[in-house]
Amino acid sequence: MRDVAIISLGQTDHARRRNDVNDVEMLMPVLADAMAGANITKDRVDFVCSGSSDYLAGQGFSFVTTLDAFGPWPPISESHVDMDGAWALYEAWVKMQSGHADISLIYAYGKSSPGEIRRVMTRQLDPYYTGPLWADPVSLAALQARAGLEAGAFTEEQMAEVVAASRRNAKANPHAQLSGDAEAVALLDEDYFVSPLHKHDCPPITDGAACVIIAAGDVARELCERPAWIRGFDHRIEPNALGVRDLTTSVSARQAAEKAGVAAGGVDVAEIHAPFSHQELILRESLGLGADVSVNPSGGALAANPIMAAGLIRLGEAAARITGGEADRAIGHATSGVCLQQNLVCVLEGE
């Protein structure tokens, strides 16, 4: 494969509600930060790809106007996915494999605050059978957590430890929405939100955006002292219907990790897109990560969960550990759909 590297990440200071900006205004400084981090101006960008959902924006073709955040004039080569921005990065990486582009800019954004996000996300279900039941993602995640607890796959204490570690790690992340010195024991004393989930086991509701720059070969070396080279990249999907899946594990995450070659070397850092605490435990196991791996130094999706951008941020944060010299080999992961239905794995290495 052609050598392509993540060289820069920009993101918002994630917040519960950003009424002060529209989507374009939210994105513009993020794109500017990412381009500044890569020492480029927009005229050097060969391909643009974005990820967003009309169901968050509340309007059809919402991505059409948010393209103004880049300013596509003169006309640009551009594409869009109704998926998390991690998949937009995948499309750009594929495009660069056939030599069509040397530098790509990927962005993703989502405001969860304007609508009732738990009701909105129910529209991801089968429209004829489960959709009309309005089963929301928190309730379905609770089913998954209950299945895991009863199967002995993990304990409530472990779930609380995941949250405590996320809050602790997020203290060093200026973009995080939630951080602090929570003790697992104290967390377990809190009331259930949707049993067995406490509110802290669930992701915060977040408005936010992110932008990642990737570049090929010598262009990446020119623009970045230590590019985070993409050495493996894969994504897999499972059925939507929960009844045909084993919710205590993640088959598609395991498949993607195998195809991406996670086990081909040691892993220093993993940024896992686990919106719910128990999902990090499921994913650690399915991705084959040992106890020595530093997981979610950014705090992960429990610290900030801008839907549509949260997966892209995981890839960008994993790469940042390499470009910053703290890690030699890192894993970025993204998920989509109900109860980890679809999973993407990106293996990143320093030179």
Add this chain to the structure above:
Amino acid sequence: MGKQRVAIVGIGQTHHTAVRGDVSIAGLVREAAQRALDDAQMTWSDIDAVVIGKAPDFFEGVMMPELYLADALGAVGKPMFRVHTAGSVGGSTAIVAQDLVAAGIHERVLTVAFEKQSESEAMWALSMKIPFQPPMHAGAGGYFAPHIRGYMQRSGAPDHIGILVALKDRLNALKNPYAHLHEHDITFDSVKDSMMLWDPIRYSETCPSSDGACALVITNEKGGDAAAAAGRPPAWVKGTAFRSEPTMFAGRDQVNPVGGTECARDVYAQAGITNPRQEIDVVEMYVPFSWFEPMWLENLLFAEEGQGWKMVEEGATQMDGDLPVNCSGGVLSSNPIGASGMLRFGEAAMQVRGQAGEHQIDGARTALGHAYGGGSQFFAMWIVGADKPES
């Protein structure tokens, strides 16, 4: 690793119609996909990855419907990818699928595009109020009518040009068993006398609202060679391109968008085409309102600016003309929105494979598939040929 050659070896579509009440969305897409697999003489297990596209999720009221369609499209345990680039999406989706093969990542990719317009109301989905922009509440026709009026004023084209295009496409549709509209009694006068919807767009110069899907099986060179050896000639991809430009921008020419012409120049250059009118045998062009045929003839460099309507009037774009356009009946005869772009790409491939049946152009070797979307600011195109490209 360089770029790999790419072939289309399977094409399937549904019979497009106003309401497919007999199938779910899953049933609809599976029908097109199964036909493409049958055409490719493959089964579901032969497929490495699935790429799906459709227009806004509001059109059916399902958020990211690919999640629900994973098992219906045989994607479980495989990569499944969802593209959305406005009305050009069917074309963009095919390009993303072919990129996966061109990059050498997969050998056999199934790509599917669909719309089931009967499950919701596209006019409503297109008319939601966007903050800080003037409300349109007019659907696509109301948006595009001023562009057409602008074209008529600039070019001096007479009023009947749009009628000629509509009549041609609807007559061509009679030769396409999959087309939504089969209007056996259509005449010049019946189009002319149909209701004026958005002046100058008449009812009969407007695309229908359709339920439908289209699917393609895309393979690498080995797959293309194998199909050819088995007597099922593939269509070879000779060039692909996307272009996008801003929606609201004073410097933008909405009648003859720069992005469309740059996209065409890019795709022609990749295919080694210097004189598109001479070197391209047949065109499947995205024409949802009749007047867009002369407008795109100019935008795609088949005619000088202001001269496209003369090609229509002379009959150059008829099936027996020198540049047949939309032999399938085009978007004017079937419009499952998300699939309409892929139908253009697929019909172009059918022509160079010689499998277009009654609407086949004899000896077609090179074809253009064209799609556009948004307010004429998103473009996707490919050139396909009967002959394997040199590189």
